[in-house]
Amino acid sequence: MEKVLSVEGLGKKFKTTQAIKDISFHVNRGEIMAILGPNGAGKSTTIRNIMGIMYPDEGTITFHNHQEGDLPRHSIGYLPEERGLYKNVNVMDVLLYFAELKDYPAKKAKERALTYLKKLGLEGKEKSSVEELSKGMAQKVQLIASIIHEPELLILDEPFSGLDPVSQELFKEEIIALAAKGTAILLSSHQMNLVEELCDRLYMINQGRKVIYGTMDDVKEQYANFKCTIKGANDRTLLEKIPNVQRIEYTEGKSVLYLDGDVDASQWIQQLPKTLSIQEMAIDRISLHEIFIDIATGKDSHKEVPYA
Known part of the structure; x- marks a missing residue:
């Protein structure tokens, strides 16, 4: 170029x-x-x-x-x-x-x-x-x-x-x-x-x-971890037992689970409890807005994406 x-x-x-x-x-x-x-x-x-x-x-x-x-x-x-x-x-x-x-x-x-x-x-x-x-x-x-x-x-x-x-x-x-x-x-x-x-x-x-x-x-791909959004009435204690979750944002009827950086999303899904109530579920990477907030507030380790 x-x-x-x-x-x-x-x-x-x-x-x-x-x-x-x-x-x-x-x-x-x-x-x-x-x-x-x-x-x-x-x-x-x-x-x-x-x-x-x-x-x-x-x-x-x-x-x-x-x-x-x-x-x-x-x-x-x-x-x-x-x-x-x-x-x-x-x-x-x-x-x-x-x-x-x-x-x-x-x-x-x-x-x-x-x-x-x-x-x-x-x-x-x-x-x-x-x-x-x-x-x-x-x-x-x-x-x-x-x-x-x-x-x-x-x-x-x-x-x-x-x-x-x-x-x-x-x-x-x-x-x-x-x-x-x-x-x-x-x-x-x-x-x-x-x-x-x-x-x-x-x-x-x-x-x-x-x-x-x-x-x-x-x-x-290299900076943004996955997050899983679940719509359904679930007890927080049940969500906290799910492995490889860094933090949970919980509101009535909706939960957002932020996953560890090295998680394989397809394998992680298989570990979800069978008793989990799922009306809708979506897995995607955190947004650029969330990356920006993490950096601005010092929540992230500032991983660097190499570019040639």
């Missing part, structure tokens, strides 16, 4: 605080790569270093053959977590201005702006000022501004913030479409269910350092 962005050994210190240390990953053409972590983990610092908003103390950032200080900004799109639209300017002028900053042809930019406004449900809003828009509408305009110049690399920092479920679906569809056309996408979000649906690989940071790096499938 063609590497569009490579980050090697990135480090940044603020006075006595080491914000990030030895951060290394790459983003391929046509893939969606997630950069994740709890608040204060170092995600925003990493992104700001990539964008040249600040400069690292150590390490290198390479876009194709261009290195830090020489990155072609016209080839990079950026949707920041803190939004930055001019409130008293109309939508079309804002979009054309952002396109001009990227040296993108005005005529083509206007055509693309009208196409995206229609696609995202903002048709007829091109003459409205940004301050007249709802938060969700303004977020859509911000997305269009980040992609109007057809970037090779797109960095999305909390793109789903403030969006209703319908708008989230529109954003997901557009992000997938952009990747299918070859855009390399680096996405940061706290909405793990959307990350799990969208992303090919992930890089998770905690306390400024890498804790997970790998494909979504590898992370789920």
Whole structure:
């Protein structure tokens, strides 16, 4: 695969605080790569270093053959977590201005702006000022501004913030479409269910350092233990006798059993008591959301998924 962005050994210190240390990953053409972590983990610092908003103390950032200080900004799109639209300017002028900053042809930019406004449900809003828009509408305009110049690399920092479920679906569809056309996408979000649906690989940071790096499938297979959800009225004492169970979440009529990491699910099922009441049963791996919570709260041993 063609590497569009490579980050090697990135480090940044603020006075006595080491914000990030030895951060290394790459983003391929046509893939969606997630950069994740709890608040204060170092995600925003990493992104700001990539964008040249600040400069690292150590390490290198390479876009194709261009290195830090020489990155072609016209080839990079950026949707920041803190939004930055001019409130008293109309939508079309804002979009054309952002396109001009990227040296993108005005005529083509206007055509693309009208196409995206229609696609995202903002048709007829091109003459409205940004301050007249709802938060969700303004977020859509911000997305269009980040992609109007057809970037090779797109960095999305909390793109789903403030969006209703319908708008989230529109954003997901557009992000997938952009990747299918070859855009390399680096996405940061706290909405793990959307990350799990969208992303090919992930890089998770905690306390400024890498804790997970790998494909979504590898992370789920090597990191996420199985859990068994049973619907049925069962006594907790009966559930506690089942082997290879780390913990049980019990509510009336439903139990979730979290299994040991080395459990063979098909063999484990055969050990269930015959007296167990089972109306419905499902076995799957814990979600990315649960992995995230375990890391953020220190419940897990931070196993690392190797990625070549």
